[in-house]
Amino acid sequence: MFKLIIGLMAFSVCNLHAIEVTHIVSPGGNFLTTSTARSCSTFSVDRDSVSCNPALYALSQAQGLQLSIVGKAEGSSIDTGKKLIFEPITESLIKDLFQKNSYNSFSFNSSISFFTPYFKLSYSPYFALADILIFNPAFPEISLALTNRSTLSLTSGFSLNPLFNSKSIDLNFGYTLNFYQQTISQSRFSLFDLSSTKPDQLIKFTDKKGITPDLGTLLELKDLYSLKISAQIKNIATKYKINEERAASAYYLEHKYIFETYSQLGIGKNFQTQYGGVNFNIEGFFESYYKSFDFSRTTVGLRYDLGLFALLSSISKNYRTFGMHFLSQNFDVGLTYISEKNIGRYQQNFDNGAYLGVDFNL
Amino acid sequence: MKILILTILLISLSVNAATPLVGPVQPKSIPAENSATEFFAKEAKSKEKSYRFNPYETIFSGAIAFVIGNVGFYTTKSSVLQLGYSGVQTIGIINVGHGIYDVNSPSTEGELYKFLVNDNYPGVSKERLSSKLIHIFAQEERAKRMALFYGSSLLTVQYFVNSFAGNSKSELKKIYLFMGGVNLIIATYSGLYKSNYEKKIYGTGFNIQPVFTATDKEAIAGGLITYSF
Numbered sequence: 001m002f003k004l005i006i007g008l009m010a011f012s013v014c015n016l017h018a019i020e021v022t023h024i025v026s027p028g029g030n031f032l033t034t035s036t037a038r039s040c041s042t043f044s045v046d047r048d049s050v051s052c053n054p055a056l057y058a059l060s061q062a063q064g065l066q067l068s069i070v071g072k073a074e075g076s077s078i079d080t081g082k083k084l085i086f087e088p089i090t091e092s093l094i095k096d097l098f099q100k101n102s103y104n105s106f107s108f109n110s111s112i113s114f115f116t117p118y119f120k121l122s123y124s125p126y127f128a129l130a131d132i133l134i135f136n137p138a139f140p141e142i143s144l145a146l147t148n149r150s151t152l153s154l155t156s157g158f159s160l161n162p163l164f165n166s167k168s169i170d171l172n173f174g175y176t177l178n179f180y181q182q183t184i185s186q187s188r189f190s191l192f193d194l195s196s197t198k199p200d201q202l203i204k205f206t207d208k209k210g211i212t213p214d215l216g217t218l219l220e221l222k223d224l225y226s227l228k229i230s231a232q233i234k235n236i237a238t239k240y241k242i243n244e245e246r247a248a249s250a251y252y253l254e255h256k257y258i259f260e261t262y263s264q265l266g267i268g269k270n271f272q273t274q275y276g277g278v279n280f281n282i283e284g285f286f287e288s289y290y291k292s293f294d295f296s297r298t299t300v301g302l303r304y305d306l307g308l309f310a311l312l313s314s315i316s317k318n319y320r321t322f323g324m325h326f327l328s329q330n331f332d333v334g335l336t337y338i339s340e341k342n343i344g345r346y347q348q349n350f351d352n353g354a355y356l357g358v359d360f361n362l
Numbered sequence: 363m364k365i366l367i368l369t370i371l372l373i374s375l376s377v378n379a380a381t382p383l384v385g386p387v388q389p390k391s392i393p394a395e396n397s398a399t400e401f402f403a404k405e406a407k408s409k410e411k412s413y414r415f416n417p418y419e420t421i422f423s424g425a426i427a428f429v430i431g432n433v434g435f436y437t438t439k440s441s442v443l444q445l446g447y448s449g450v451q452t453i454g455i456i457n458v459g460h461g462i463y464d465v466n467s468p469s470t471e472g473e474l475y476k477f478l479v480n481d482n483y484p485g486v487s488k489e490r491l492s493s494k495l496i497h498i499f500a501q502e503e504r505a506k507r508m509a510l511f512y513g514s515s516l517l518t519v520q521y522f523v524n525s526f527a528g529n530s531k532s533e534l535k536k537i538y539l540f541m542g543g544v545n546l547i548i549a550t551y552s553g554l555y556k557s558n559y560e561k562k563i564y565g566t567g568f569n570i571q572p573v574f575t576a577t578d579k580e581a582i583a584g585g586l587i588t589y590s591f
Binding site: 358 | 426427442454
């Protein structure tokens with residue numbers, strides 16, 4: 001019996017799948033979604049929370065122009081990621097990385113959004129993710145996942161209350177139509193390959209273009225403590241598919257809950273007190289169309305706001321965040337401190353860092 | 363021996379207490395036949411915030427940002443985060459300035475509505491309406507000017523302190539110095555310049571008073587110049 005258990009354990013270790021990499025920065029995301037690790041789909045409505053759930057657009061009255069950036073601003077791996085994205089990949093860079101951490105990552109999103117009473121038009125010229133894992137010290141190997149995506153998005157929403165004619169529920173629906181162009185590289189090679197092969201032959205990029213909608217709903221049960229329930233499906237019918245062949249192979253980095261089709265379910269409650277507002281939300285993530293529930297990505301999100309100041313926090317198995325958001329009429333700044341494990345159990349320790357978000361509102 | 367002491371010029375800068383706080387007006391009864399009044403009531407209502415902690419919440423949240431921005435700026439070692447915290451300092455001060463505007467602003471629509479439906483003045487004469495408008499415009503311009511004056515004064519101090527006491531890179535220190543200089547000009551301008559509406563209601567601001575006192579032993583002569591922002 002003991003041998004059988006040992007045998008099963010050995011099999012489970014040998015039968016490794018691609019390493020799933022998650023990030024709290026997402027396409028279409030902003031500082032709010034990043035600080036709450038995307039657990040904000042039932043938060044009270046404002047200009048920022050529309051990025052959490054398109055159904056919130058039905059309740060939004062935001063108008064005007066917004067320029068927004070959010071990205072990793074501090075952490076042991078930030079320089080690495082920036083070099084991987086913005087500089088040519090050379091042998092010396094890879095060897096330099098090898099001297100540092102075994103896992104490094106970088107994430108960044110930028111957008112310009114135009115809010116009208118009927119729709120939100122948004123263009124994101126850069127959504128960049130860079131992940132690099134160096135493993136097998138005896139015979140060093142490198143696994144890379146690099147992505148840069150530009151997206152044009154149209155978001156709108158409307159109330160479905162006239163269909164029900166009930167005062168006890170408030171049901172809203174929203175959608176985002178994304179037109180995207182994406183450059184991706186998922187590579188794995190030995191450190192010794194660099195001496196015989198040029199990096200641009202080892203790290204090959206492929207381009208993808210497509211149209212993919214996101215759908216979202218928000219239900220408020222007014223008779224049941226005004227509890228809010230949200231359901232979202234992201235990247236419907238996207239061309240981005242997880243490569244099955246590579247997924248079965250160990251040590252390939254595969255981005256998860258970012259580009260492929262996935263679903264979210266959120267439950268939350270908002271409180272307005274004389275001393276500020278409190279928003280509470282639990283968000284669950286599912287693969288594909290609500291197929292497989294992923295407990296490790298389940299996240300609790302919190303927001304406390306008073307006037308032009310907000311505290312944001314989230315906690316899940318792999319992410320712990322604490323952020324502060326400072327707003328003014330035309331200029332917002334947010335800082336979030338984070339402990340993260342983007343590759344989950346493959347990362348021994350939490351990587352501590354900070355994310356910075358800046359918005360200009362016109 | 364009589365001592366003649368010649369003093370001088372005492373310049374005291376004082377700030378007049380702002381006009382009484384005027385909060386958002388809650389229209390109670392709107393004459394149905396008066397569509398213009400209804401319009402004003404609607405506008406006044408639409409400009410109220412749906413929820414307001416108190417009239418000082420903007421100043422309060424600005425002060426929080428100011429404190430956190432300064433603590434973060436002078437404790438972090440990361441240059442990117444230092445820049446971020448510098449932004450937080452700026453937002454804090456901007457919000458304090460905005461809060462000062464909120465407190466002093468007369469709520470133009472609300473004031474006019476209250477004036478128009480006030481039963482004590484059933485017939486509003488041109489003179490009375492003009493007087494009221496001048497008063498409202500003066501309050502509004504003063505609120506804006508005070509917000510700009512205090513905001514830019516605080517920013518001047520903040521950027522100069524960042525430049526001289528912060529451990530930022532030299533290029534960044536030069537930028538802080540430049541921004542401090544720009545805000546100093548704005549603060550000086552907003553402190554001294556008054557619109558005609560403000561002058562009409564609050565005066566020009568300059569008050570020169572001769573001072574002379576004499577006793578058996580001494581005589582003191584001088585002058586007092588007061589400037590009210």
